[in-house]
Amino acid sequence: MATDEERWVDRARRGDRNAFRRLVETHARALFAVCARITRDATLAEDAVQEALFNAWRHLPDFDGRASFRTWLHRIAVNAALEQMRRGARHEAAAPPTRDENDDDDFLLQHGSDEPGPEQHALGSEISRHVETNLARMTVLERTAFLLRHTEGHSIEEIAQTLSLNISASKQAIFRAVRKLRGALQPLR
Amino acid sequence: MNSISDNDLILYFYKDGLDAGRIAEIDAALHATPDLRERYSRLQHMLGAVDAAPAIEADADFTARIWQRLERRIEQSAPHAQGGWRNRLRELLQSLLSPRFAVAATCMLALAVGIGYYAGHSSATQEASVRESAMAARVLDAYVADHLRATEGLLLTASNSDSTNLRAGNADLAATLADSNRLYASAAARAGNTRLADFLRQLEPVLIELANQPADASVESVEGLRDYLRKTDLLFQVRATQARMEPAGKHKT
Numbered sequence: 001m002a003t004d005e006e007r008w009v010d011r012a013r014r015g016d017r018n019a020f021r022r023l024v025e026t027h028a029r030a031l032f033a034v035c036a037r038i039t040r041d042a043t044l045a046e047d048a049v050q051e052a053l054f055n056a057w058r059h060l061p062d063f064d065g066r067a068s069f070r071t072w073l074h075r076i077a078v079n080a081a082l083e084q085m086r087r088g089a090r091h092e093a094a095a096p097p098t099r100d101e102n103d104d105d106d107f108l109l110q111h112g113s114d115e116p117g118p119e120q121h122a123l124g125s126e127i128s129r130h131v132e133t134n135l136a137r138m139t140v141l142e143r144t145a146f147l148l149r150h151t152e153g154h155s156i157e158e159i160a161q162t163l164s165l166n167i168s169a170s171k172q173a174i175f176r177a178v179r180k181l182r183g184a185l186q187p188l189r
Numbered sequence: 190m191n192s193i194s195d196n197d198l199i200l201y202f203y204k205d206g207l208d209a210g211r212i213a214e215i216d217a218a219l220h221a222t223p224d225l226r227e228r229y230s231r232l233q234h235m236l237g238a239v240d241a242a243p244a245i246e247a248d249a250d251f252t253a254r255i256w257q258r259l260e261r262r263i264e265q266s267a268p269h270a271q272g273g274w275r276n277r278l279r280e281l282l283q284s285l286l287s288p289r290f291a292v293a294a295t296c297m298l299a300l301a302v303g304i305g306y307y308a309g310h311s312s313a314t315q316e317a318s319v320r321e322s323a324m325a326a327r328v329l330d331a332y333v334a335d336h337l338r339a340t341e342g343l344l345l346t347a348s349n350s351d352s353t354n355l356r357a358g359n360a361d362l363a364a365t366l367a368d369s370n371r372l373y374a375s376a377a378a379r380a381g382n383t384r385l386a387d388f389l390r391q392l393e394p395v396l397i398e399l400a401n402q403p404a405d406a407s408v409e410s411v412e413g414l415r416d417y418l419r420k421t422d423l424l425f426q427v428r429a430t431q432a433r434m435e436p437a438g439k440h441k442t
Contacts, residue, residue, distance in 0.1 A: 017263060036245035045245065050255060053263050075221045084399045086367060107229040131242040140401065141394050150204055150239060156206045164390035169205055174425055175196050177276050179398055181235055 009069050013060045020060075024053055027073055034074060035081040037147045044084045052080035052188055058098065074152070075162045077145060083141050134181050146177035193225060198232050244344035249253055326380055327437065333373050333385065340366055340392065341427045347399050348415045365401035370396055388430055 002010070007025070011019035035045035056076050063072055135143055145163060148154040150168060154162070160170040191213055200206040201215045247335050343366060346359050374389035395417075402410065418424050 016299060017260070020263075021260075024256050029247050032251060033244060037245075042245050042247075046247075046255070050258055053255065053259055057259070057263055058266070065399070082394075083371075086364070086400055087200075094329060098406070101267055108198070108231045108296050114262040128238070128242045131238050135239075139398060141398055150236060156203075157357070163394055164387070164392075165394060166421060167206070171196070171200070172417075172420075173202065175307075176417075178232075178236070180197050180353065181239065 005069060006148050009060070009063070009065075012057075013063065020057055021075075023069070027070065028053070029071075031077040031078050032074065032079055034147075034152060035084075037151060038081040038140070039085055040145050041130075045081065048077060048081040048084045051083070052077040053122065055080065071158070078148065082140060102139065131181070137180050142173045142177040142180070145173035146181075149174050195228070195232070198229050201229075201231060202236065281406075321336060326382070329373070329376055330434040331391075333377070334431050336366065336369050336373055337427050337431035337434065340370070340396070341424065341431065343399065344395070344418060344424055344427065347402070348411065348418055360400055360402055363396050363402075367393060367396035367400055385430070387432075388426065392423075392427070 005023070008019040008022045012023060029048060031049045032045055035048040035052070037047060039045050052073070056073055059076075063069065067075075067151050119144060138146065141163065145159050145165075148159045148162065149156065156167060156170050156174070159165075159174075163170065163173075165173070197207070197211070197215060201212060203213065207215075219229060339362070343359055343362055347363075370389050370393055374386050374393070377383075377389060378386035399414075
């Protein structure tokens with residue numbers, strides 16, 4: 001039995017704008033969250049959502065239902081966000097990687113204490129700031145691959161499809177991103 | 190346990206990209222090895238910090254604003270939407286083109302004209318239709334071959350040049366090629382050439398990376414690109430695809 005969303009999708013595919021509006025109302029904020037994480041800019045994220053939804057409307061007849069509508073829509077949104085980054089934020093250059101970040105060597109051993117102490121809990125906002133700084137040090141590709149895996153819960157295989165990478169390149173992007181994140185904790189030790 | 194790398198622990202954390210046997214091995218090692226537990230705990234703490242970082246929130250009017258603008262665009266695009274695949278392709282090309290990307294515009298205008306020219310000979314017979322499709326595909330192939338030749342040069346320069354000026358020029362070229370690439374991928378997908386469309390989509394993130402690469406990119410960054418090209422065989426794939434696209438008898442000089 002078809003869900004409400006499946007019925008809206010079906011009607012929207014046949015040109016029913018009210019049905020498409022329902023879909024927009026259901027998904028727009030989640031799409032914004034994804035795009036904002038990638039672009040790190042509310043304006044760029046909003047533009048990306050706008051483009052993504054317009055593209056979705058135009059290509060609805062091509063939606064074959066193999067992936068869920070949500071997955072299909074998120075994939076379009078990720079690409080729209082990447083496009084916004086390229087068009088609107090060419091100045092955003094990731095910090096050059098250090099030698100360690102390019103290595104396959106293990107890095108978790110290089111840290112001090114593993115558990116956050118009370119001081120570090122008290123410094124939660126500072127950790128958040130450091131996380132933001134270190135997310136900014138990632139390339140767009142690294143950040144996107146990492147956020148899709150960590151925050152959106154996409155599988156590596158889905159990430160590879162979304163970013164048009166092979167599985168190995170997707171894993172490497174995630175590994176490099178996590179290596180860059182270690183700086184989020186180092187200043188607090 | 191030395192045989193379990195940090196990369197293994199990252200995959201273990203997400204329970205993704207490892208087979209069941211490897212996950213069981215890491216489970217057992219975590220149980221038996223305090224050092225490994227400590228490393229894993231650091232990883233968990235680090236990734237937990239990401240969850241705690243605040244997200245950018247959409248404002249209260251966001252959805253209404255998005256729909257308002259979207260509805261206007263849908264309204265404006267409505268007459269074209271009924272015009273069949275040629276209009277849809279033209280509309281797609283028009284929406285993606287902008288004066289800023291003159292090279293992409295020139296190539297795609299020529300492609301659209303080429304497709305339009307051949308499609309203009311359309312007749313009621315299926316045979317004619319098949320012939321037109323084949324000719325349109327050849328036009329697309331020729332443009333994609335040129336595009337791939339330029340991309341090959343870009344990748345070679347990016348991975349081999351130490352010149353700051355060359356890299357700055359390369360970033361501009363990469364931005365233009367990224368635009369063209371997207372258009373060609375769309376055209377290939379619409380022509381039913383999914384293999385070519387998939388390959389071009391695979392190129393796009395690399396072109397975007399290069400478009401965003403600073404002119405003073407570090408040695409490590411350039412080496413990273415070389416590594417990536419080597420590991421993915423991307424240059425080989427570009428050359429091989431280019432060779433398949435080349436019109437018969439055309440050779441590189």
